[in-house]
Amino acid sequence: MHELSIAVAVIERAEDTAREHGATGVESVRLRVGALAGVVAESLRFAFEVAREDTALHGARLLIEEVPARARCTACPAEFAVGTPPELWCPRCDSPATELLSGRELELTEVDLTYHDTAGGARRDERVIR
Structure with missing residues (x-):
């Protein structure tokens, strides 16, 4: 613990x-x-x-x-909730998100x-x- x-x-x-x-x-x-x-x-x-x-x-x-966990897509301007377990793919353009914001x-x-x-x-x- x-x-x-x-x-x-x-x-x-x-x-x-x-x-x-x-x-x-x-x-x-x-x-x-x-x-x-x-x-x-x-x-x-x-x-x-x-x-x-x-x-x-x-x-x-x-x-x-x-x-909460949030990420930004570097391919498009989308910011999105990452969720649990973390999903680091952009829901807007289906690219991998490379920047974790929080x-x-x-x-x-x-x-x-x-x-x-x-x-x-x-x-x-x-x-x-x-």
């Missing part, structure tokens, strides 16, 4: 971001995951929940934006940080875009 190693890497990066900004915790992290990235979203969510314990992300939410993403795009003022008990949040 490589989703566990991905979850651990996401947690480590989010913890680094929290330290860089002097935050006390992480509210949520947002990932973009492409349809062809070889990642099972539900497995990644489960792995994240297990791996976040005893970290700055112990209560954090994992938000996943699933990115679907391989695995990106940490946003970390929502939490700050606590221990003296006054106040809390503020900050969104960091990576």
